[in-house]
Amino acid sequence: MPDDHAAPPPLDPAAFAARYGPRALVAGGANGMGAEYCRQIAAMGIDLVVLDRDEAALATTASELRAMPGAVDVVTAVVDLGQPMEQLLDAVRRVIGDLEIGLLVTNAAWSPVGPFIETDLAALVAAIDINCRAPVVLTHELGSRMAARARGGIIVMSSLAAETGTANVALYSATKAFDLVLAEGLWYELRGRGVDVVAIRPGSTRTPSWQSTQPASGDLKGVMEPAAVVADALAALGTTPSIAAGSANRAAEAMFRSMTRRDVIELMSGITSRLVPPDASRA
Numbered sequence: 560m561p562d563d564h565a566a567p568p569p570l571d572p573a574a575f576a577a578r579y580g581p582r583a584l585v586a587g588g589a590n591g592m593g594a595e596y597c598r599q600i601a602a603m604g605i606d607l608v609v610l611d612r613d614e615a616a617l618a619t620t621a622s623e624l625r626a627m628p629g630a631v632d633v634v635t636a637v638v639d640l641g642q643p644m645e646q647l648l649d650a651v652r653r654v655i656g657d658l659e660i661g662l663l664v665t666n667a668a669w670s671p672v673g674p675f676i677e678t679d680l681a682a683l684v685a686a687i688d689i690n691c692r693a694p695v696v697l698t699h700e701l702g703s704r705m706a707a708r709a710r711g712g713i714i715v716m717s718s719l720a721a722e723t724g725t726a727n728v729a730l731y732s733a734t735k736a737f738d739l740v741l742a743e744g745l746w747y748e749l750r751g752r753g754v755d756v757v758a759i760r761p762g763s764t765r766t767p768s769w770q771s772t773q774p775a776s777g778d779l780k781g782v783m784e785p786a787a788v789v790a791d792a793l794a795a796l797g798t799t800p801s802i803a804a805g806s807a808n809r810a811a812e813a814m815f816r817s818m819t820r821r822d823v824i825e826l827m828s829g830i831t832s833r834l835v836p837p838d839a840s841r842a
Contacts, residue, residue: 565809566791566806566809567791567794567795567798567799567802568794568798569794570790570793570794572602572603572604573603575603575793575796576603576604576605578661578710578712578755578797579605579661579662579711579712579796580604580605580606580661580662581605581606581659581661582605582606582607582608582632582658582659582660582661582662583596583600583605583606583607583608583660583661583662583663583664584607584608584609584610584655584660584662584663584664584697584701585597585600585607585608585609585610585664585666586610586611586638586640586663586664586665586666586667586693586694586697587610587611587640587665587666587667587668588607588609588610588611588617588620588664588666589609589611589613589616589617589619589620590611590613590616590620591785592666592716592761592785592788592789593609593611593664593666593667594616594620594623594785595785595786595788595789596664596666596714596789596792597609597620597624597633598623598624598627599786599789599790599793600662600664600793601624601627601630601631601633602627604629604631605631605661605662606631606632606633606634607624607631607632607633607634608634608635608636608654608655608658608660609621609624609633609634609635609636610635610636610638610640610651610654610667611635611637611638611667612637612638612639612640613637614637617635617637618635621633621635634654634658636650636654638650638651638654640667640688640689640693641669641685641688641689641693642688644692644696647693647696648696648700651696651697651700652700659704659708660701660704660705660711661705661710661711661712662711662712662713662714663697663698663701663702663705663711663712663713663714664714664716665693665694665697665698665713665714665715665716665738666716667689667693668686668689668690668716668731668734668735669682669685669686669689669690670686670728670731671683671686671728671730671731671836672727672728672834672835672836673727673836674726674727675729675730678730683730686730686731686734687730687734690731690734690735690737690738691734691737691738694715694738694741695741698713698715698741698745698756701713702745702749702754702756705749705752705753705754706749706752706753706754708753709752709753709754710753710754711753711754711755712754712755712756712757712796712797713742713745713749713754713755713756713757714756714757714759714792714793714796715738715739715741715742715745715756715757715758715759716738716758716759716761716792717735717736717738717739717742717758717759717760717801718731718732718735718738718760718761718762719760719761719762719803719808719811719812720732720735720827720831721735721736721738721739721760722760722812722815722823722827723815723820723823723824723827724824724828725824725827725828725830725831726828726831726832727828727831727832727834728831728834735760738758739758739760739801741758742756742757742758742800742801743758743800743801746758746800746801747800755796755797756800757792757795757796757797757798757799757800757801757802758800758801758802759788759791759792759795759801759802759804760801760802760803760804760808760812761783761788761803761804761805761808762783762803762804762805762807762808762811783804783805783807783808787804787805788804788805791804791805792804
C-alpha cells in the first residue's frame with residue numbers, strides 16, 4: 560500500500576473517467592472546494608449532479624460548468640444536507656432517479672468557530688448533522704449502488720484538523736476525525752467490491768469559508784489553493800485509504816507523529832485560537 564505521506568501518482572484523465580464515470584455527485588458543490596471539484600471532474604468529461612443549499616451560487620456554478628469546452632450534463636438541486644435522515648435520503652433519491660453515479664464527493668461542511676461552551680448548542684449539533692450524518696447517508700446510499708455494479712469511487716473530505724483536537728474548532732476537528740475513520744474503514748470494506756474510497760485531509764485552503772475565519776491582520780503561510788487540493792484528491796483515489804493534501808501538509812503530519820499528543824494540541828490550538836467567527840461558515 561502506498562505511503563499516505565507520499566505524493567499521489569499522476570492522474571490519467573481517460574482512465575479516471577472510464578472507472579468513475581459516467582456521472583459524479585458533488586455534495587456542497589456550489590462554492591469553494593466543491594465548485595473546484597465540479598470543474599476538474601467536468602474537464603474529464605464526467606457528467607455531474609451538484610447539491611448545495613445556496614441556490615444562487617449553485618446556479619452560477621452550473622452556468623460556468625455548462626459553458627466549459629466540451630460541456631457535460633449538469634443536474635443541480637437545492638438540498639439542505641443538515642435535514643433529518645429520512646428527508647435527506649428522499650431528496651437525494653428524487654434528484655438521482657435512475658442516473659448512474661460512479662463518483663461521490665462528500666464536500667459540504669459546517670464549522671462553528673469559537674469556544675465550545677460559548678457556541679450555540681444547535682449550531683454544534685447542526686455541524687454534526689452536516690459533517691457526519693450527511694456523509695453516512697450519502698456513502699451508504701450511493702456506495703450500495705456502486706457495490707452492486709462492482710464499480711465506483713467515493714471521496715470523503717476530512718481535514719488536517721482531524722489529527723488532533725484544536726481550540727475554537729473543537730467540534731469541527733471531531734467531525735473531521737469521524738469522516739477520516741469512516742472513510743478508512745470503508746476503503747477496506749469496499750475495495751473487494753470494486754469501489755475505491757479515499758479520505759482527503761487538506762490544511763488551510765483559500766476558500767471563501769476559510770477566508771471568512773481569518774484574523775484581519777497577518778496571513779498564514781503555506782495556504783493551498785482549491786485547485787491543488789482537488790488535483791491531489793482525484794489523483795489519490797484508488798491508490799491509498801487517506802492522504803494529506805499537499806507536500807507541506809504531508810510533512811506537517813509526519814512531524815506531528817514525532818511529537819507528543821499534548822504538544823500537537825498546543826501547536827494547533829495556538830493557530831486556531833486566532834480564528835474569528837465567520838458571517839457564514841458553511842463550506
